[in-house]
Amino acid sequence: MEEEKKEKKSSSSAAGGGELQYQSGFGNHFASEAVGGALPRGQNSPLLCPYGLYAEQISGSSFTSPRKLNLRSWLYRIKPSVTHEPFHPRIPGNKRLVSEFDQSTSSATPTQLRWKPVDVPDSPTDFVDGLFTVCGAGSSFLRHGFAIHMYAANKSMDGCAFCNADGDFLIVPQKGKLLITTECGKLQVSPGEIVIIPQGFRFSVALPDGPSRGYVAEIFGTHFQLPDLGPIGANGLASARDFLVPRACFEQTTHPGYTIVQKFGGELFTAVQDFSPFNVVAWHGNYVPYKYDLSKFCPFNTVLFDHGDPSINTVLTAPTDKPGVALLDFVIFPPRWIVAENTFRPPYYHRNCMSEFMGLIHGVYEAKADGFLPGGASLHSCMTPHGPDTKTYEATVAPGEVTEPFRIRETLAFMFESSLIPRVCRWALESPYLDHDYYQCWIGLRSHFSCNRGETMMDNGNADEDS
Numbered sequence: 335m336e337e338e339k340k341e342k343k344s345s346s347s348a349a350g351g352g353e354l355q356y357q358s359g360f361g362n363h364f365a366s367e368a369v370g371g372a373l374p375r376g377q378n379s380p381l382l383c384p385y386g387l388y389a390e391q392i393s394g395s396s397f398t399s400p401r402k403l404n405l406r407s408w409l410y411r412i413k414p415s416v417t418h419e420p421f422h423p424r425i426p427g428n429k430r431l432v433s434e435f436d437q438s439t440s441s442a443t444p445t446q447l448r449w450k451p452v453d454v455p456d457s458p459t460d461f462v463d464g465l466f467t468v469c470g471a472g473s474s475f476l477r478h479g480f481a482i483h484m485y486a487a488n489k490s491m492d493g494c495a496f497c498n499a500d501g502d503f504l505i506v507p508q509k510g511k512l513l514i515t516t517e518c519g520k521l522q523v524s525p526g527e528i529v530i531i532p533q534g535f536r537f538s539v540a541l542p543d544g545p546s547r548g549y550v551a552e553i554f555g556t557h558f559q560l561p562d563l564g565p566i567g568a569n570g571l572a573s574a575r576d577f578l579v580p581r582a583c584f585e586q587t588t589h590p591g592y593t594i595v596q597k598f599g600g601e602l603f604t605a606v607q608d609f610s611p612f613n614v615v616a617w618h619g620n621y622v623p624y625k626y627d628l629s630k631f632c633p634f635n636t637v638l639f640d641h642g643d644p645s646i647n648t649v650l651t652a653p654t655d656k657p658g659v660a661l662l663d664f665v666i667f668p669p670r671w672i673v674a675e676n677t678f679r680p681p682y683y684h685r686n687c688m689s690e691f692m693g694l695i696h697g698v699y700e701a702k703a704d705g706f707l708p709g710g711a712s713l714h715s716c717m718t719p720h721g722p723d724t725k726t727y728e729a730t731v732a733p734g735e736v737t738e739p740f741r742i743r744e745t746l747a748f749m750f751e752s753s754l755i756p757r758v759c760r761w762a763l764e765s766p767y768l769d770h771d772y773y774q775c776w777i778g779l780r781s782h783f784s785c786n787r788g789e790t791m792m793d794n795g796n797a798d799e800d801s
């Protein structure tokens with residue numbers, strides 16, 4: 335069942351006041367009409383659509399994908415998307431966007447990397463120009479891989495819409511609201527919420543609160559799913575009913591010089607048309623943009639001893655063909671109770687065959703007392719050791735340290751975790767925001783080893799013989 339959800343839209347909203355309304359559910363077949371009767375009844379492509387609209391399908395999967403993976407929507411619009419001048423390379427482009435990760439675009443490094451939060455730009459910069467790739471793997475052309483971008487913008491997109499032909503965007507705003515107009519309707523997304531804009535949808539980002547900054551995971555060749563819950567059972571983690579999908583709304587006026595900015599193979603192209611692409615009067619289907627409020631997440635965790643793996647906090651997963659191996663998992667570290675007994679409670683020290691990119695939306699992350707700041711980022715690639723910094727370790731094992739249940743409050747960190755090994759873009763490695771002293775946070779970890787047989791063990795390599 336779909337539920338109607340309402341949300342107060344900021345009165346300073348660039349797109350006018352009023353309330354935004356949503357449909358709810360994950361993977362549903364939705365239907366929405368901004369004008370009653372605009373959806374054709376009983377078929378997708380009548381000879382003439384109601385109100386003289388054009389029928390247009392957008393496919394997010396091959397036509398022949400199995401039914402459970404098949405994604406498509408039908409849009410009923412005033413003019414079809416194809417009504418535009420030819421595409422041309424955009425001048426200026428955005429040279430810091432990458433969709434193929436090889437030696438020409440990016441470097442391999444096993445080093446632990448951490449970045450301070452980037453400043454909002456001084457010069458007028460919208461979402462498209464404020465987007466830059468940090469790292470990634472694979473290729474949008476080969477339909478396998480991912481890119482991690484960040485953005486910092488201070489200006490709403492104006493007279494233009496963005497269309498990403500390369501992959502799906504999972505956008506994590508960290509500062510400043512986004513008011514996103516899509517062909518399916520509008521979504522308002524605040525820090526603490528995420529939004530998914532699937533491959534191919536045209537959208538425009540307004541900044542009703544002023545400057546905005548955040549993170550974007552882009553996936554090539556697949557789409558996000560809810561994780562299986564296994565022994566957890568039928569409920570828990572992110573619930574399908576908390577995902578919100580826009581309702582149809584449209585702009586009817588002509589708009590000479592309207593520009594579509596298309597990201598295609600990591601490069602930007604523009605095409606001019608004389609109307610807004612947000613001219614969809616009604617639509618139906620299961621290929622849709624959607625948002626999710628991370629405070630709705632129902633966390634599960636250890637209730638007796640030991641630290642569970644972070645996969646327990648998976649919000650969404652983009653699968654590969656190998657069972658249980660993700661192209662990209664989106665995992666959060668939300669406020670929760672920590673109750674484990676006789677346990678080192680922060681994340682354990684570890685090396686992982688998966689690669690971990692982390693960001694912080696607000697607060698302090700439980701493994702890093704210092705240096706990992708809201709809006710900042712870290713990357714621990716395949717088999718690169720990492721874990722709590724010295725201060726966190728020492729505070730956790732200090733005599734008299736709290737062992738009672740306690741609530742981790744006012745924090746929200748997240749991880750993009752991938753089975754593919756990311757290469758890092760040159761500008762991210764040369765960035766003034768790169769924290770060159772990151773390794774120092776572990777250098778102070780000293781030996782607490784005490785064993786009066788230590789010397790003997792080193793001498794003959796066998797502790798048993800010594801006894």
Ligand SMILES: O=C(O)Cc1cc(O)ccc1O
Pocket residue numbers: 642643644680681682684690701720721749
């Ligand atoms: O490295 C990190 O901070 C992320 C992380 C958190 C955790 O609780 C366990 C493992 C893990 O990789």
Ligand SMILES: [Fe+2]
Pocket residue numbers: 684686690714720
């Ligand atoms: Fe980790």
